Amino acid sequence: xxxxxxxxxxxxxxxxxxxxxxxxxxxxxxxxxxxxxxxxxxxxxxxxxxxxxxxxxxxxxxxxxxxxxxxxxxxxxxxxxxxxxxxxxxxxxxxxxxxxxxxxxxxxxxxxxxxxxxxxxxxxxxxxxxxxxxxxxxxxxxxxxxxxxxxxxxxxxxxxxxxxxxxxxxxxxxxxxxxxxxxxxxxxxxxxxxxxxxxxxxxxxxxxxxxxxxxxxxxxxxxxxxxxxxxxxxxxxxxxxxxxxxxxxxxxxxxxxxxxxxxxxxxxxxxxxxxxxxxxxxxxxxxxxxxxxxxxxxxxxxxxxxxxxxxxxxxxxxxxxxxxxxxxxxxxxxxxx
Amino acid sequence: xxxxxxxxxxxxxxxxxxxxxxxxxxxxxxxxxxxxxxxxxxxxxxxxxxxxxxxxxxxxxxxxxxxxxxxxxxxxxxxxxxxxxxxxxxxxxxxxxxxxxxxxxxxxxxxxxxxxxxxxxxxxxxxxxxxxxxxxxxxxxxxxxxxxxxxxxxxxxxxxxxxxxxxxxxxxxxxxxxxxxxxxxxxxxxxxxxxxxxxxxxxxxxxxxxxxxxxxxxxxxxxxxxxxxxxxxxxxxxxxxxxxxxxxxxxxxxxxxxxxxxxxxxxxxxxxxxxxxxxxxxxxxxxxxxxxxxxxxxxxx
Numbered sequence: 001x002x003x004x005x006x007x008x009x010x011x012x013x014x015x016x017x018x019x020x021x022x023x024x025x026x027x028x029x030x031x032x033x034x035x036x037x038x039x040x041x042x043x044x045x046x047x048x049x050x051x052x053x054x055x056x057x058x059x060x061x062x063x064x065x066x067x068x069x070x071x072x073x074x075x076x077x078x079x080x081x082x083x084x085x086x087x088x089x090x091x092x093x094x095x096x097x098x099x100x101x102x103x104x105x106x107x108x109x110x111x112x113x114x115x116x117x118x119x120x121x122x123x124x125x126x127x128x129x130x131x132x133x134x135x136x137x138x139x140x141x142x143x144x145x146x147x148x149x150x151x152x153x154x155x156x157x158x159x160x161x162x163x164x165x166x167x168x169x170x171x172x173x174x175x176x177x178x179x180x181x182x183x184x185x186x187x188x189x190x191x192x193x194x195x196x197x198x199x200x201x202x203x204x205x206x207x208x209x210x211x212x213x214x215x216x217x218x219x220x221x222x223x224x225x226x227x228x229x230x231x232x233x234x235x236x237x238x239x240x241x242x243x244x245x246x247x248x249x250x251x252x253x254x255x256x257x258x259x260x261x262x263x264x265x266x267x268x269x270x271x272x273x274x275x276x277x278x279x280x281x282x283x284x285x286x287x288x289x290x291x292x293x294x295x296x297x298x299x300x301x302x303x304x305x306x307x308x309x310x311x312x313x314x315x316x317x318x319x320x321x322x323x324x325x326x327x328x329x330x331x332x333x334x335x336x337x
Numbered sequence: 338x339x340x341x342x343x344x345x346x347x348x349x350x351x352x353x354x355x356x357x358x359x360x361x362x363x364x365x366x367x368x369x370x371x372x373x374x375x376x377x378x379x380x381x382x383x384x385x386x387x388x389x390x391x392x393x394x395x396x397x398x399x400x401x402x403x404x405x406x407x408x409x410x411x412x413x414x415x416x417x418x419x420x421x422x423x424x425x426x427x428x429x430x431x432x433x434x435x436x437x438x439x440x441x442x443x444x445x446x447x448x449x450x451x452x453x454x455x456x457x458x459x460x461x462x463x464x465x466x467x468x469x470x471x472x473x474x475x476x477x478x479x480x481x482x483x484x485x486x487x488x489x490x491x492x493x494x495x496x497x498x499x500x501x502x503x504x505x506x507x508x509x510x511x512x513x514x515x516x517x518x519x520x521x522x523x524x525x526x527x528x529x530x531x532x533x534x535x536x537x538x539x540x541x542x543x544x545x546x547x548x549x550x551x552x553x554x555x556x557x558x559x560x561x562x563x564x565x566x567x568x569x570x571x572x573x574x575x576x577x578x579x580x581x582x583x584x585x586x587x588x589x590x591x592x593x594x595x596x597x598x599x600x601x602x603x604x605x606x607x608x609x610x611x612x613x614x615x616x617x618x619x620x621x622x623x624x625x626x627x628x629x630x631x632x633x634x635x636x637x638x
Contacts, residue, residue, distance in 0.1 A: 216452055216454060237457075238454070313497070314455050314497040
């Protein structure tokens with residue numbers, strides 16, 4: 001039997017172990033959630049009334065706290081009246097996995113309650129548009145500025161200190177200002193996403209550019225490359241893989257700014273949907289919507305990672321995509337059996 | 338390389354300055370050739386520290402000149418100044434009689450780190466310099482193929498650098514540096530990162546290329562055997578401050594082979610360089626005294 005090397009610092013894991021650990025990283029929280037939801041003895045601080053008995057204010061389906069339930073039943077016993085019957089339950093804000101799963105389906109299929117409200121997919125599409133525009137403008141200005149700052153000391157000194165100062169100002173703090181300048185609809189929300197990612201992007205891209213091996217620049221110079229060629233034939237392709245990964249991380253940041261951005265002016269998109277559902281106390285739908293955001297973000301990132309393999313064939317990737325890992329694990333299993 | 342210098346001393350009968358008629362005749366012909374590269378009174382200081390001082394030498398057409406010195410003697414700085422990657426504090430560099438100030442395709446360079454562009458295939462790496470000189474893509478591609486064939490990597494022309502071994506990478510780097518037809522090929526400890534066997538192969542390979550391609554080579558190394566095996570002349574640099582100690586005309590006849598490593602001329606030259614780089618009194622200073630930490634009688638020698 002081989003001694004396990006899981007706790008040897010920096011020791012690589014086998015492909016197969018890596019795959020199953022990835023699966024487990026999703027399954028473990030799900031198991032905890034299931035346990036808390038379905039095992040009555042774990043948490044369940046409330047009682048869901050099934051038969052009100054003699055208690056005047058109990059109704060079927062109502063949630064009451066356990067001590068209250070016990071006290072009322074004690075009173076009923078004393079008075080000789082029928083006691084209330086109920087089952088242990090979790091609070092309404094913690095729906096069980098199957099309820100959220102149903103809501104997942106239902107939230108896409110039920111029409112909105114009010115005529116003016118939007119369907120979930122419409123809300124989502126709206127949010128995705130806000131993110132995309134904010135991120136697009138951020139990239140349009142942030143990437144060139146970042147690269148110029150990384151390459152030329154002049155640009156670095158004239159932009160980076162002030163950018164470093166501004167990036168500490170929380171993007172949502174500009175919300176009120178954005179509404180005054182840009183109105184209450186999509187423009188201020190796009191602006192918040194832009195502010196939230198743009199300043200970080202300049203610094204991150206500049207840093208990535210500076211990490212390019214200077215020997216490659218020197219090699220190109222001795223091969224007769226001029227300044228524009230150094231920039232377009234060496235710097236750009238040289239940093240492309242790292243830049244691509246930076247953008248993946250920054251896109252994640254854009255998602256974290258989304259909810260705040262959508263609160264600004266007229267609430268819209270997925271935030272509006274979540275708020276409406278919370279107002280109607282349909283927490284299953286709230287959970288479904290939050291999970292969908294996570295799912296969209298995660299899927300986008302995995303798709304981008306896979307596209308990265310295709311864009312950059314020269315890159316040996318230490319972090320293969322989930323699909324590649326799955327294929328490898330399958331291959332190992334087939335080889336074993 | 339691990340041969341004891343002292344033993345070599347004892348065997349020496351030849352004087353490194355005595356040249357066989359064939360070698361002497363070769364050198365007299367070499368002296369008549371025009372100088373490709375002239376370095377005049379070159380100096381470079383970093384703050385108050387003089388890295389290079391009053392360096393003057395020239396490299397003649399089709400000559401193989403090595404610059405040899407202990408580590409930290411400024412030989413890398415010297416070749417980087419010649420390549421135009423650093424600026425000298427004083428003195429000048431002439432290429433074909435004309436002063437040069439910045440880097441250019443007339444001086445090809447092979448670095449110790451392979452510095453291949455990782456995003457380009459072998460073929461595209463070799464094409465890089467050709468395309469910088471406004472050659473059409475078609476022309477660049479066919480020329481690049483010839484250079485790749487010259488270094489024996491035709492089968493790998495579509496491979497990416499990370500798929501190649503160290504020796505193969507350095508062959509690509511040589512092909513890439515030669516492709517724009519430089520007047521002089523500068524090599525900065527090009528085989529320093531390779532294992533001993535690959536290094537020996539690459540040295541033989543380089544001699545073969547130099548024999549067959551019209552190119553002049555300025556070669557930086559700290560390896561004495563390498564310098565004596567490859568060069569026509571060896572420029573020995575001293576340290577603190579770094580200046581030319583001696584330019585040795587290598588008496589080992591050509592064509593060269595590894596059998597010559599024990600030839601009297603080879604050993605004479607080797608020990609002369611060794612003397613220049615490590616003066617006898619310096620060796621005693623470097624001796625360390627280690628207290629005995631084994632059981633009595635537990636002797637290994």
